[in-house]
Amino acid sequence: MNNLFNRRALVAIIAAGAAANAMAVQPKPVKISEGITLTPTLESELRYDDNIYEANVSDSSSWVASISPNLLLDSVQGRAHYQLGYSFDTELFDHSDQDSDTDHFLKASAEIGINRSNRLSLNANYSRVENVADTSVVGENDKFETSRVAAIYGLGNPSGLLSLDIGANHEWFRTFNSGTINRDREYDKPGFNATGYYRLGPKTRALLEYRYDDYDYLQAFPHLDSDKNTVLVGVIWSATRQTTGSLKFGQEKRDFDDAGKKDRDGSTWEADVLWQPGPRSTLSIGGQKGTEEGSVTEDLIDATRARVSLYHELSRTMSLDTFYRFSDEDYQDLVGREDEVNEAGISLRYNSSRWMSVGIGYTYKDRDSNQSIRDYDRNVYMINLNLSL
Amino acid sequence: MRRFVKALPILAALSCATLPALGDEALLAQLGDMGITITPELQALVESGLDGESVDSLGPLIDALDGHIEAIGAVTGAAIKANPDRASQIVSLATLRSPSAASVITKAAINAVSSSGAAADAVIVAIVTAAVKAAPAQAESVRIAATTAAPASQAAIDAAIDAALPQDSDQEESSEPPSPA
Numbered sequence: 001m002n003n004l005f006n007r008r009a010l011v012a013i014i015a016a017g018a019a020a021n022a023m024a025v026q027p028k029p030v031k032i033s034e035g036i037t038l039t040p041t042l043e044s045e046l047r048y049d050d051n052i053y054e055a056n057v058s059d060s061s062s063w064v065a066s067i068s069p070n071l072l073l074d075s076v077q078g079r080a081h082y083q084l085g086y087s088f089d090t091e092l093f094d095h096s097d098q099d100s101d102t103d104h105f106l107k108a109s110a111e112i113g114i115n116r117s118n119r120l121s122l123n124a125n126y127s128r129v130e131n132v133a134d135t136s137v138v139g140e141n142d143k144f145e146t147s148r149v150a151a152i153y154g155l156g157n158p159s160g161l162l163s164l165d166i167g168a169n170h171e172w173f174r175t176f177n178s179g180t181i182n183r184d185r186e187y188d189k190p191g192f193n194a195t196g197y198y199r200l201g202p203k204t205r206a207l208l209e210y211r212y213d214d215y216d217y218l219q220a221f222p223h224l225d226s227d228k229n230t231v232l233v234g235v236i237w238s239a240t241r242q243t244t245g246s247l248k249f250g251q252e253k254r255d256f257d258d259a260g261k262k263d264r265d266g267s268t269w270e271a272d273v274l275w276q277p278g279p280r281s282t283l284s285i286g287g288q289k290g291t292e293e294g295s296v297t298e299d300l301i302d303a304t305r306a307r308v309s310l311y312h313e314l315s316r317t318m319s320l321d322t323f324y325r326f327s328d329e330d331y332q333d334l335v336g337r338e339d340e341v342n343e344a345g346i347s348l349r350y351n352s353s354r355w356m357s358v359g360i361g362y363t364y365k366d367r368d369s370n371q372s373i374r375d376y377d378r379n380v381y382m383i384n385l386n387l388s389l
Numbered sequence: 390m391r392r393f394v395k396a397l398p399i400l401a402a403l404s405c406a407t408l409p410a411l412g413d414e415a416l417l418a419q420l421g422d423m424g425i426t427i428t429p430e431l432q433a434l435v436e437s438g439l440d441g442e443s444v445d446s447l448g449p450l451i452d453a454l455d456g457h458i459e460a461i462g463a464v465t466g467a468a469i470k471a472n473p474d475r476a477s478q479i480v481s482l483a484t485l486r487s488p489s490a491a492s493v494i495t496k497a498a499i500n501a502v503s504s505s506g507a508a509a510d511a512v513i514v515a516i517v518t519a520a521v522k523a524a525p526a527q528a529e530s531v532r533i534a535a536t537t538a539a540p541a542s543q544a545a546i547d548a549a550i551d552a553a554l555p556q557d558s559d560q561e562e563s564s565e566p567p568s569p570a
Binding site: 109244354386 | 423424448455477482484485492504510536540541544545
């Protein structure tokens with residue numbers, strides 16, 4: 001009996017140890033005052049990228065080191081939740097100092113639960129970002145500032161028969177490139193959206209959604225001012241035992257202010273389904289079809305995108321992520337440019353303790369265009385480290 | 390030692406019987422500290438909400454809290470700690486009942502599954518997706534809360550939320566390579 005007990009005790013101790021080791025990175029917030037916390041985290045990555053410009057040019061490989069500290073001030077006070085976050089991301093390119101950059105991100109949100117049937121959501125975002133890949137001028141970073149504010153008022157409880165979300169937003173898109181680079185892409189965009197939900201079952205709702213966006217470019221040329229109206233009907237279901245998702249179909253109409261440009265009136269769809277075949281795996285499938293903003297060379301881009309990803313927990317401390325994405329982009333331009341982009345990746349992560357995880361990964365991206373000068377492929381090998389207090 | 394071994398099943402049974410009750414009392418004390426009036430009805434709802442066999446039994450408790458975000462976060466976290474394998478279902482139910490608490494529910498859920506050792510990307514993505522599907526209007530605050538609660542899963546969280554949101558690809562892509570997410 002003694003031996004049996006000792007064996008069982010040993011098994012219990014080993015099991016307890018395994019459970020303790022299973023903790024993923026879980027940042028410990030610092031309490032500032034009653035109800036207010038500050039959470040600092042740090043991400044860093046070292047990667048080898050054989051085509052940092054995503055262009056068909058030679059001499060575009062580089063080692064890249066990045067470091068990204070994040071701070072979040074969080075306050076839950078009764079019926080309100082406030083969040084203020086700031087992060088920056090510094091990327092150092094071995095290829096050239098000119099490529100190196102620091103991006104800044106500032107986010108603020110307030111969720112106010114007025115009562116069970118009325119709620120208000122407020123968001124403000126600011127980002128100042130430099131892009132090295134797929135730039136307007138190869139070798140010169142694209143530099144953009146985006147500011148966005150949004151408010152959404154929710155009426156009715158989603159678990160009831162009918163509920164409604166009404167929102168308004170405004171976006172300012174600017175460049176801080178020197179000279180005239182990217183000036184033609186600057187715009188203001190006020191928008192409005194409303195979504196009505198009808199309860200079909202405890203976890204399923206039908207929806208009718210309307211979105212309006214008014215693109216108002218700062219420069220007259222290339223005359224891309226337009227109104228975009230989108231109407232979608234669909235169904236959204238929250239977590240059943242195995243699946244969660246939404247399917248929407250509808251019509252998108254884009255009217256250019258310039259009478260010389262061809263308006264677009266076509267179908268659009270959005271799909272997003274999550275399937276959990278078992279407790280250790282999640283398969284995510286999704287995609288959408290619609291128009292995207294053009295530039296000096298095209299009025300708009302008709303894009304269809306699809307993706308599939310699989311997360312699998314190999315053990316209590318190790319997980320495997322894989323993904324595949326496909327894009328088909330038809331440019332509304334004089335030469336009829338058509339691109340197909342394929343991307344795939346795999347990564348392995350090891351959660352070594354509550355405050356640290358390390359990972360390795362590989363991604364492949366390939367663009368195949370009917371304008372052969374636009375073709376490229378890109379291989380990236382990375383190792384990353386996540387830390388928190 | 391032999392007596393102790395014989396007593397083990399009784400001790401285990403006693404532990405199982407008393408642990409949920411202790412959890413209820415701790416939660417009620419926490420709710421009281423948040424300014425919630427503890428009535429006998431609320432006590433009964435806490436007991437049935439946390440100890441009920443079905444996830445749905447949590448619904449009346451969330452309703453009774455009438456949009457009090459802080460309290461709903463605490464209740465959801467306690468329910469998930471008791472049933473970590475049903476985290477996404479609990480998040481879905483709680484968020485549908487109180488959308489304005491979506492970000493607090495998400496954070497409480499990730500913290501609860503992390504402390505129970507079940508916080509793989511798959512679980513976190515399921516939690517985030519359940520919250521965003523139940524409350525699409527709260528997606529951005531869910532993103533901030535989730536990426537702070539699980540920074541190592543940021544790529545997976547961003548992918549889950551971006552997939553659930555209307556796509557607006559007007560802005561330039563980041564120069565960073567895509568992460569498997």
